Amino acid sequence: MKKKVLIPAFASAALLVLAGCSSDGQSGDGLFIDVPDIPMAEELGEPEGQLDIVAWSGFVEPAWADQFTEDTGCVVNRRVAGTSDEMVTLMRTGEYDLVSASGDASLRLIAAGDVAPINLDLIPNFGDDIVEGMKGQIYDTINGQSYGVPIGRGANILQYNSDVVTETPESWSVVWETDSPYAGQITAYDAPIYIADAAVYLMYHEPELGITNPYALDQTQLDAAIDLLKQQNTIVAEYWADPVAQITSFLGGTTVVGTSWEVLRKFTEDTEKFQGVLPVEGSTGWSDAWMISSQSDSVNCAYLWMDYTSAADVNGQIAMNFGMAPANAAFCETSEEAAAHCEQFNATDEEYFDNVWYWTTPIEQCIDGRTDVQCTNFQQWTQAWLTVKG
Template sequence: MKGKKLSAFSLLAVSVLLLSGCSSSDSAGVKIEVPDIPMHESMGEFEGEVNIVNWAGFVDPKWTDKFEADTGCIVKSRTAGTSDEMVTLMRTGQYDIVSASGDAALRLIVGGDVQPLNVELIPNFSDEIAAGMRNNIYDTVNGKPYGVPIGRGANLLQYNDDVTKGAPASWDVVWETNSPYKGKITAYDAPIYIADAAVYLKYHKPELGIQNPYALDQAQLDAAIALLKQQNTIIGEYWSDAVAQITSFAGGNTVVGTSWEILRKFAAKPNLKTTLPIEGSTGWYDSWLVSSKTKNVNCAYAWMDYTSTASVNGAIAMNFGMAPANTAFCATSAETQAHCDEFAAEDEAFWTKISPWTTPIETCVDGRKDVKCTSFQEWTNAWATIKG
């Protein structure tokens, strides 16, 4: 980040989120079966504590101390390493709120583990929240909001400019067997990466009819699997560890592959750059969700409102390395504006090219009703066959 030294704590935050998935899609017209859980009707007395499951870097004494002093709600935080862990912890009923990525969010909503939100009780969930972070399928289901946006990031094409001599225009350099960088290509090691193949196919093979990379029928999933198996023949390595990915690029073992802007900045090598190719890409969005079993609902609502203020939401974004949800943060100083510019926080045209991670479910989130879409379990099973 410009004007702010990246900390080891932030690197830990990056490392743990790499094991997760985040997601989104326009929810208009998509009907998903979810349990009928009532929302909180009005604020009452604060209960004295709030138990949070969160990604590293999302809860910090720099902003929790003031919240505790103002509300009397003592923050008890547990850092999770994966979306699966978040889902498991929330299902114990011991936690009030979670900073869920999209795949965890949709699972929790469909499973009845979180409650719809009364946004009138969250004044800072306002027009200052980026338009592209509202009303997405991972946290807004059947017209009901379940999540308060925290931040977002894109999966970009990172490249070694000393080798490529400019930004590749297309993702073909990581997918096609005639890539000049064969053997020095990296790809994200997770079933959700199937969506990246779907993004590429959507652009280059429109006859497949892919409208949403997370809504794949069996034929579309088969096409993505075939492309991924083709890519496997030219891959140098798959990555899920941030430090290993940075080391591989910095050492010259990798020339092109999927990355985040924050990882390029950690590498601190001027020859390592990122670009958004013509096909677009995938990305991740995170949101606060409240447990359906919470005993501290007033403290949970107060936490969501407090962390949605421009200053606190922006601090979380800078601590982790992502675009803040509350874009009013951007204009507060030269440093914050530089951060927002770096992560395209106010550039909605950029985000229209990003398909944020969404857990695949049998209900087609692209609105199709005449076919059954493939589930995340089917994607998980497929991923095991791709790497051989």
Template structure:
């Protein structure tokens, strides 16, 4: 299947292989088209690296903005000789697109979030990794060693990195005390003063709100929505649309919206808060009483990674307590390595508690982590709406 895909990408050969491609897609496409995840991922039987060899001198990464900061990539290059080239992606969808066809022989790794992981795994774009080659893996908090979003049937398709909540960002001149509910972003009082991400996964934020405020819908998981639950979330978002100044696509857009006073409240990442605060903007963020959606990121290895040794060296390096701490403070997120806490406090006193690196599992449980919506609900029925429906629904809200 992988081979037929690779060749048929070239349009000149499309006609010649069209028949073969249709046959092969009909044969293997059926297993995934319904969004079923019961089968083995295509790369499940690929042998992971047994030992790390000499670095290839280069490493091409797809990452979130801020994940390949020079303060930790430069020492890595000095230590290993692997020069880091990063391509920033603005959304999980974009990451999946860039990783299509196993990274195309161009990209080595991707810092994918939970809502992209399963799509990458079941498309065969990422390959199993050997946790024995990552010494710090044994120091990871237990829920990040083999989480269901990157480990299937005991096979690890990546190494967990960092996690954190999607926060409510607000202007402190308009909100002297922190808002306690997400209701502020659905309140007509703030008409034209709200911003939320331009991302279909935002439907889950609406579902999380409805989970607490409209119990008759019986939403149990904001990523597993049946048609009536989905319709209610879309209706809430359509009602929110007149309040929206702009749906932001890049973190920098939201930063300038707050800086210029165009909005006073919005859904954000901790990165925006720390950047705005560094620029002396009067903002703060909070996790309201309903809880929050969040992300848990994983470094995943492309099936066609051209520099696998550098990729392992990178994963080994980024998992060490000191680098975990640096990234956590720089971005405003929580490291998965339990030993990073003391390193964080060494860099910036009190940061371990501030970013919840020492928080118990109960804190982790308050966050609903991004995952790919699929047709199969938790109860095994096929009544849930798959991600493609979420995309269409989101377009109908924002258009």
């Protein structure tokens, strides 16, 4: 094990205690909850020469990692993870310095003391060009303190095969209701966080449930979401967690409509045939950020990497390589190709992303501001999800 353990693990997300908060449990300074007191770097020293990163595929490539090594002397070692759960598990080994965490992992890492707060003053490229919609979010900004440096974001769209689904679907009803004309040809995401997708649908169609945030569900609301998911299970052809499997399912014709990432369309070759839309109900989505391990012994290299990848050109390379909206909006003005990419992924369209609920780890304290009930946590979501597919 390369990393030396400096700080012990702390309470799980289920034990977070809500501190003073605004009416919706958050503000421009993120979420207000009690978390472990982890020290933050105050200044940087000499690079340590090595940096171990857990990242999504496409986030750490030789095209920019080699230049970083040449500039800093920090050799980058990459470990690709396929799911947020895998990222959390790997970060808890103490062997990695950085992770490209999505919102369904970040609060778990913060609550357990696995990651340290970030001193943004040590990241010069984190400036005015970082899109506002990725700053101060509740999944990685706690008590006014940042724990993440934004990389990119995207919506979980409704993808469809236009040869079969000949009219653009305006609603998610085509994947939730049993009378869908595409029953038996539907694909759905295979993870507990997908419960939030059901909650988004219920927010719109069953307002009497009182859901105002799909990640803040009391037991009654969670039960309603699970009932909807069990209903959907009867018309689902395949669940997917591996993007390759989802692409294969669409290409093979097993599925013709369902939840997808915008990036997956570019791998289908026939992008005219496979279309995507953000339905009227809105959607869930994801926003990824670099987070630094509280056990890292390469803090200087880690900060240098976060600064390097926050620059417009490098952040843009990552965004184009993965297929997402970049965090640094200045990239959109660097070339016609960059501008086209930003338009495709709605990079600076905050009105679009106002309809997207970024993945956020469910915790017992209701992040919608309610104090008269207890909300369900990620462990409860995980247990409930196991009942969906039987």
